[in-house]
Amino acid sequence: MTESYASFMLDHAAGNHDGALELAGDMHMLLNPKGAETAWLWSVIGGAMLEQRPPSEPTNTQKAKPWRRKARKMAQSARDLLAMAESSLEWKRGISGISYATTGTTGAKFIKLKPGQSAPAHGHGSLEATVVLQGQFSDGHGVYKRGDLVLGEPGKRHKPAAVGDETCICFIAETSHPLWNLFR
Template identity: 40%
Template sequence: MRSPDTYSAFMLDYAAGNLPPAMALAANIHRLMSSQGDEAALLWESVREVLLDARGESIQLCKPEEPVADALDIIHTDFSEVRWRRGLSGVKYAPTSARVGQMMRLEPGQNVYSHGHSALEATVVLEGALEDGHGVYKQGEILLADSGFKHRPAAHGNAACTCYVARSRTPFWRLT
């Protein structure tokens, strides 16, 4: 589930260059794969430029922070060639070439155990569709699960679902 406020704050932090590398990569993937993501990023970048210009400050885009090449590498991955490792829940995971975040693969009908979050997690659908009991997310869409959010992600439909997952650092996690 993604509240409009959480999404706006996430994309604002992206445009300001305030996201940690794994989250910035999630935002870049979302932006490159989704017109909604690109429109939100452009809107917040425009607001940033106007505010900085009004203050007389130089306008510096956060290009150095944006791992666009890493996002493109992940988007264009041949998922059948990835060396997946099965996690405790049976779901498959793989590291990314960017060494931040990870990819997750759910086979048709497979789900992750029901769980809650103590910090922000960003999941971008790379192929297939993901459902979590709150909605269905298609290719390029981002699911932002913030503190207190509980869900049970599952592959939706008859195809495998591959996602990029980034998590904020947190001292603990919990099963619900």
């Protein structure tokens, strides 16, 4: 387990992600037993730490119940997006030649790479979380299959390419880019 993966899953279990990143964590948990186990372990550790808190420190038990409702709602949203990816999506071809489909969630999209097709080499200015939904891809750092969570951290460069005979479909979640927020 890499440090960035552990940190991402800790934040996910604590409810620190929102929007697209939360959906990526939920999809990873739904598709990968390792993801579900990691999130569960972080939840257990967090619960134990809260129980060890001295009584003089305030706890916000009011927040726990809405978070659980939110977690159930987000898990359902992840299931809905998975169902959307497995049915017919409206694919568009981007300028790079890669096909993508929108999700209705800010910072989230689906991408599709045909067997042997690659995306242009690129880096990231903010965190990007990719969950493989179908097929496999390689990016020079590893080979990833269904359910895997791949984190593109700021400064990390890679060139994703579909491997094998199956089309690769991924869910991509990005944190917002402060510069682009000026144009919204």
